[in-house]
Amino acid sequence: MSTYAQKKGFGATLWEYLTTVDHKKIAILYLIAGGLFFVLGGLEAMFIRIQLAVPNNDFVSAGLYNEILTMHGTTMIFLAAMPLLFAFMNAIMPLQIGARDVAFPFVNALGFWLFFFGGIFLNLSWFLGGAPDAGWPSYASLSMASEGHGIDFYALGLQISGAGTLMGGINFLVTIINMRAPGMTYMRMPLFTWSTFVASALILFAFPPLTVGLFLLIFDRMFGSNFFDVANGGNTVIWEHLFWIFGHPEVYILVLPAFGIFSEIFATFSRKRLFGYSSMVFATVLIGFLGFMVWAHHMFTTGLGPIANAIFAVATMAIAVPTGIKIFNWLFTMWGGSIKFTTPMLYAVAFIPSFVGGGVTGVMLASAAADYQYHDSYFVVAHFHYVIVGGVVFGLLAATHFYWPKMFGTMLNEALGKITFWLFLIGFHLTFFIQHFLGLMGMPRRIFTFLPNQGLDAGNLISTIGAFFMAIATLILLINIVVTSVKNEKVGNDPWEDGRTLEWAIPSPPPFYNFKQLPLVRGLDPLWIEKMEGKKGMTPAEPLGDIHMPNNSFTPFMISLGLFVAAFGALYREDYNWGILVLIAGMGITLLSMFVRSVKDDHGFHIHKEDLLNDDDKGGKA
Amino acid sequence: MHVEDKFTAETWPAAPEKQTLEGKNKFLGFWLFLGGETVLFASLFATYLALKDKVPNAEHALAKDLFELPLVFVATMLLLTSSLTSVYAMYHMKNFNFKKMQLWLGLTVLLGFAFLLLEIYEFNHYVHEYHHTFTSSAFGSAFYTLVGFHGGHVAFGLLWIVTLMVRNAKRGLDLYNAPKFYVASLYWHFIDVVWVFIFTVVYLMGMVG
Numbered sequence: 075m076s077t078y079a080q081k082k083g084f085g086a087t088l089w090e091y092l093t094t095v096d097h098k099k100i101a102i103l104y105l106i107a108g109g110l111f112f113v114l115g116g117l118e119a120m121f122i123r124i125q126l127a128v129p130n131n132d133f134v135s136a137g138l139y140n141e142i143l144t145m146h147g148t149t150m151i152f153l154a155a156m157p158l159l160f161a162f163m164n165a166i167m168p169l170q171i172g173a174r175d176v177a178f179p180f181v182n183a184l185g186f187w188l189f190f191f192g193g194i195f196l197n198l199s200w201f202l203g204g205a206p207d208a209g210w211p212s213y214a215s216l217s218m219a220s221e222g223h224g225i226d227f228y229a230l231g232l233q234i235s236g237a238g239t240l241m242g243g244i245n246f247l248v249t250i251i252n253m254r255a256p257g258m259t260y261m262r263m264p265l266f267t268w269s270t271f272v273a274s275a276l277i278l279f280a281f282p283p284l285t286v287g288l289f290l291l292i293f294d295r296m297f298g299s300n301f302f303d304v305a306n307g308g309n310t311v312i313w314e315h316l317f318w319i320f321g322h323p324e325v326y327i328l329v330l331p332a333f334g335i336f337s338e339i340f341a342t343f344s345r346k347r348l349f350g351y352s353s354m355v356f357a358t359v360l361i362g363f364l365g366f367m368v369w370a371h372h373m374f375t376t377g378l379g380p381i382a383n384a385i386f387a388v389a390t391m392a393i394a395v396p397t398g399i400k401i402f403n404w405l406f407t408m409w410g411g412s413i414k415f416t417t418p419m420l421y422a423v424a425f426i427p428s429f430v431g432g433g434v435t436g437v438m439l440a441s442a443a444a445d446y447q448y449h450d451s452y453f454v455v456a457h458f459h460y461v462i463v464g465g466v467v468f469g470l471l472a473a474t475h476f477y478w479p480k481m482f483g484t485m486l487n488e489a490l491g492k493i494t495f496w497l498f499l500i501g502f503h504l505t506f507f508i509q510h511f512l513g514l515m516g517m518p519r520r521i522f523t524f525l526p527n528q529g530l531d532a533g534n535l536i537s538t539i540g541a542f543f544m545a546i547a548t549l550i551l552l553i554n555i556v557v558t559s560v561k562n563e564k565v566g567n568d569p570w571e572d573g574r575t576l577e578w579a580i581p582s583p584p585p586f587y588n589f590k591q592l593p594l595v596r597g598l599d600p601l602w603i604e605k606m607e608g609k610k611g612m613t614p615a616e617p618l619g620d621i622h623m624p625n626n627s628f629t630p631f632m633i634s635l636g637l638f639v640a641a642f643g644a645l646y647r648e649d650y651n652w653g654i655l656v657l658i659a660g661m662g663i664t665l666l667s668m669f670v671r672s673v674k675d676d677h678g679f680h681i682h683k684e685d686l687l688n689d690d691d692k693g694g695k696a
Numbered sequence: 697m698h699v700e701d702k703f704t705a706e707t708w709p710a711a712p713e714k715q716t717l718e719g720k721n722k723f724l725g726f727w728l729f730l731g732g733e734t735v736l737f738a739s740l741f742a743t744y745l746a747l748k749d750k751v752p753n754a755e756h757a758l759a760k761d762l763f764e765l766p767l768v769f770v771a772t773m774l775l776l777t778s779s780l781t782s783v784y785a786m787y788h789m790k791n792f793n794f795k796k797m798q799l800w801l802g803l804t805v806l807l808g809f810a811f812l813l814l815e816i817y818e819f820n821h822y823v824h825e826y827h828h829t830f831t832s833s834a835f836g837s838a839f840y841t842l843v844g845f846h847g848g849h850v851a852f853g854l855l856w857i858v859t860l861m862v863r864n865a866k867r868g869l870d871l872y873n874a875p876k877f878y879v880a881s882l883y884w885h886f887i888d889v890v891w892v893f894i895f896t897v898v899y900l901m902g903m904v905g
Contacts, residue, residue, distance in 0.1 A: 306752045
């Protein structure tokens with residue numbers, strides 16, 4: 075991976091990654107873990123499509139199908155899309171604002187390990203009696219009736235990984251507010267940093283309702299409470315509200331950073347300043363705000379009444395306005411630009427029509443009266459895959475190619491990248507476009523099989539063929555990664571040659587302190603400004619001095635491990651006597667680790683000026 | 697100014713919690729965390745209001761049968777006073793008077809502990825006198841979850857403040873631990889604010905219907 079890692083043995087490298095608090099290494103951890111879960115979620119998707127390829131198929135049983143379907147959604151949202159976005163936020167955002175690390179490096183590591191242990195816990199359900207099977211929203215009326223421990227794995231696993239996400243959100247917010255380089259005002263921040271900022275604010279306010287919802291579910295299923303037990307006065311609609319108050323902002327938590335990535339890519343490869351920068355910022359903030367006002371559009375058929383439905387329908391449609399602003403700004407950024415069709419740019423260009431397709435069906439679904447027809451049909455499946463794959467996954471694939479050289483110091487192969495792109499694009503539309511029509515023809519979502527000669531055969535087969543295209547595209551991407559890593563041709567600061575923002579002013583990968591001297595930011599796209607004036611890099615804003623860095627720590631791993639152990643205790647408390655002991659032991663490990671962290675002083679260390687002077691060969695000059 | 701600098705009352709800065717970058721980050725990060733906590737408690741309040749008095753049959757006690765204001769009044773006074781004593785503690789922290797800060801923090805802990813004891817007595821009373829338990833009805837689940845989450849926060853806050861007091865007992869104040877004391881006192885105020893809402897929404901509104 076990095077030049078530093080290769081000089082050490084495997085054990086030392088492993089220990090380094092287990093204890094690291096460096097945002098760039100944590101980014102790599104997020105990328106690897108998120109990538110593994112993405113492949114896992116993709117395999118589950120393939121099983122779904124294979125089962126539905128032909129009518130009356132018996133590739134998987136009905137019960138197993140429910141588990142695969144639930145785990146596909148849960149894995150893709152919580153364990154693939156979010157961590158992969160966190161990977162790029164961690165790797166790039168601190169560099170874009172000219173910071174040496176995030177505000178809370180320790181908490182950053184803790185966030186990763188919580189997510190990781192939560193994800194592992196959730197997936198262990200496959201081997202321990204069956205996975206959750208109540209759909210990714212896990213409505214209480216279904217989840218309370220689900221037998222076995224699947225739903226318990228869901229509730230406890232998401233609780234642990236959700237805590238990690240919340241910490242990450244707070245960390246990014248404080249980093250962006252407090253740690254910008256001299257001259258980096260809010261209205262000079264790159265759009266990816268802005269979208270990280272808004273998405274983090276959404277995380278901060280959207281995750282606590284999920285936390286509460288999951289607690290209620292845990293209490294009901296494992297500790298005998300009655301929140302969702304109608305016979306004892308409970309009410310299952312409470313879960314629906316709490317889940318969607320989280321769940322809808324979650325959609326924007328995913329898509330806003332993708333918007334940010336595309337904004338960077340459009341400006342870079344059109345070799346033009348982003349069109350309408352301030353309106354882009356405004357639109358991002360407005361989408362974030364409106365994202366909290368629309369959760370009940372997931373519940374139009376729950377029976378909230380026409381007034382509630384009307385209000386939420388109008389609020390939902392209003393989101394099309396700031397989104398439209400963004401679409402036009404991207405188009406105008408390309409207009410008159412000197413466009414280079416690199417792999418990231420191809421994804422960006424393909425993103426616009428794909429995402430607009432999802433947006434249009436979104437407005438259709440927002441009409442509450444019409445939604446009664448679309449509800450729970452494949453039309454909805456097509457809609458949300460158009461926004462999530464067409465928006466978020468395209469964004470992640472684009473970012474993988476775009477930022478790979480900055481993270482690993484070597485370029486992914488462009489030819490293989492373009493093959494991946496075309497296969498994925500064609501596969502994506504082949505899979506999901508036809509599902510709109512399957513839905514309109516009456517195919518309900520979440521069914522495990524269908525009868526022949528109802529007009530659904532051809533559509534489902536086409537959809538399955540498309541899924542294989544996407545699977546092959548992903549395989550080629552993995553091959554590309556292996557080939558690139560083996561070759562390992564080193565690149566300089568600005569491998570795309572058109573970098574505009576601060577991350578392209580420092581080496582690839584950056585030294586662990588990022589900036590030897592903090593850069594002076596003189597406007598939007600600071601590196602581009604310097605380039606236009608004929609300078610090679612940024613002007614330093616400070617004399618060369620000692621740099622303060624945080625110490626590595628194993629405590630984040632231990633805190634997360636404790637909760638992982640405690641979750642098993644909670645899960646098996648009613649089945650076995652040892653359950654309660656394991657619960658107490660796990661909580662003990664966590665609290666003791668927190669106590670150690672609290673009483674042990676950690677002042678970090680200083681890199682001395684003299685050592686930095688000798689470090690010229692590694693670059694790192696601002 | 698640097699974390700490891702030594703100070704006297706004369707050189708101690710006016711806002712010691714925000715003198716270092718770490719301190720500034722902690723200060724802001726903790727305010728943001730409290731924003732998230734607010735949403736957490738808002739969700740619990742909403743759940744409670746939706747399930748208030750929702751019981752399986754007429755034999756179960758309702759809010760108006762359970763609550764007794766004198767006890768809750770004493771608990772409220774204990775917690776409100778503990779917030780005041782933590783303000784005094786921070787006043788002395790800003791004046792670099794470590795001994796008085798410890799004294800007022802000690803009082804805060806005592807008051808908080810008394811509040812917690814009253815809450816345990818109260819829960820015990822409901823369980824044994826009224827058979828109003830966590831598992832007896834949706835109302836019971838919602839009540840114990842909301843009030844219990846608050847009680848859990850009080851218990852965690854007590855552990856936190858005691859840990860800080862013991863850990864720093866021998867070395868006094870510096871710019872490394874000043875933000876820690878400050879943030880702990882912010883947390884304590886937040887717990888107090890939540891209790892004001894619990895007092896109003898659960899107990900007062902419970903009494904009138």
